[in-house]
Amino acid sequence: MYQTTYHKGQSLDQVRKLHAELPEPSYISGGFTLIPAMKNRLAAPENLIDLRALPELRGITRDGDRLRIGAASCHAEVAGSPEVAQSIPALALLADSIGDMQVRHMGTIGGSVANNDPAADYPAAVLALGATIITDQREIAAHDFFTGMYATDLAEGEIILRIDFPVPRSAGYAKLRNPASKYAIAASFVARGSDGSVRVAVTGAGEDGVFRWFDAEQALADRFETASVEALQPDPGMMLSDLHGSAEYRAALVKVMTARAVDAQGSVDIC
Numbered sequence: 292m293y294q295t296t297y298h299k300g301q302s303l304d305q306v307r308k309l310h311a312e313l314p315e316p317s318y319i320s321g322g323f324t325l326i327p328a329m330k331n332r333l334a335a336p337e338n339l340i341d342l343r344a345l346p347e348l349r350g351i352t353r354d355g356d357r358l359r360i361g362a363a364s365c366h367a368e369v370a371g372s373p374e375v376a377q378s379i380p381a382l383a384l385l386a387d388s389i390g391d392m393q394v395r396h397m398g399t400i401g402g403s404v405a406n407n408d409p410a411a412d413y414p415a416a417v418l419a420l421g422a423t424i425i426t427d428q429r430e431i432a433a434h435d436f437f438t439g440m441y442a443t444d445l446a447e448g449e450i451i452l453r454i455d456f457p458v459p460r461s462a463g464y465a466k467l468r469n470p471a472s473k474y475a476i477a478a479s480f481v482a483r484g485s486d487g488s489v490r491v492a493v494t495g496a497g498e499d500g501v502f503r504w505f506d507a508e509q510a511l512a513d514r515f516e517t518a519s520v521e522a523l524q525p526d527p528g529m530m531l532s533d534l535h536g537s538a539e540y541r542a543a544l545v546k547v548m549t550a551r552a553v554d555a556q557g558s559v560d561i562c
Contacts, residue, residue: 320402362401381462384559410474414501419480419492465551465560477544481552496541
């Protein structure tokens with residue numbers, strides 16, 4: 292890695308000041324995207340500013356029909372939270388499926404969403420549940436937040452404080468994961484809103500990262516059962532092709548994972 296200087300943030304004002312004054316700064320939370328990028332010389336920040344200890348980024352609470360999760364909450368905290376388990380069980384189980392024990396105790400929901408790794412789990416939940424990303428500057432709707440592979444609408448120096456999830460009528464998640472990294476080769480999060488609407492978000496398979504499968508949403512809104520998905524055919528032209536699977540293979544997986552997510556309402560189907 293390149294030489295870098297580590298700064299442990301103590302307050303929101305402090306880290307914003309550091310980011311404004313230091314040369315080549317970068318925020319870090321869990322570090323599971325940034326550190327590998329630095330090791331491979333794809334990123335070279337002169338100063339790393341750690342956000343995990345900021346009190347403004349902590350806490351998981353239920354407020355009416357909204358579940359609020361602080362950006363510095365690690366995956367294990369999300370998985371073990373009674374508020375998450377009671378409000379959106381599939382989200383708690385999704386968090387528990389990420390990586391291994393070490394990853395779940397270091398990685399954070401805010402870091403995962405901010406980096407928008409094309410195979411990350413949380414972006415699918417954020418998009419399917421129609422969450423709102425609260426930053427130190429504004430509120431961003433999920434459909435405006437994810438702009439492409441490893442790309443988001445966050446401005447330079449903007450910090451995610453928390454993510455607000457509307458509590459759905461039900462939700463389910465299904466994932467085929469890489470046996471080594473546990474990242475999704477293809478995964479689908481299906482959420483049914485209290486108004487009867489259906490949102491389907493796919494991660495791991497898209498050429499441009501996480502995306503909504505609108506054909507499946509329409510079919511499931513008309514009839515919420517696996518047969519509605521089985522009658523569809525995802526477009527391989529939208530799919531990623533790499534050493535883990537061809538575009539055609541991933542298109543087939545998207546169909547299978549979405550059908551399993553429908554069956555897994557309130558839970559998670561991992562294979």
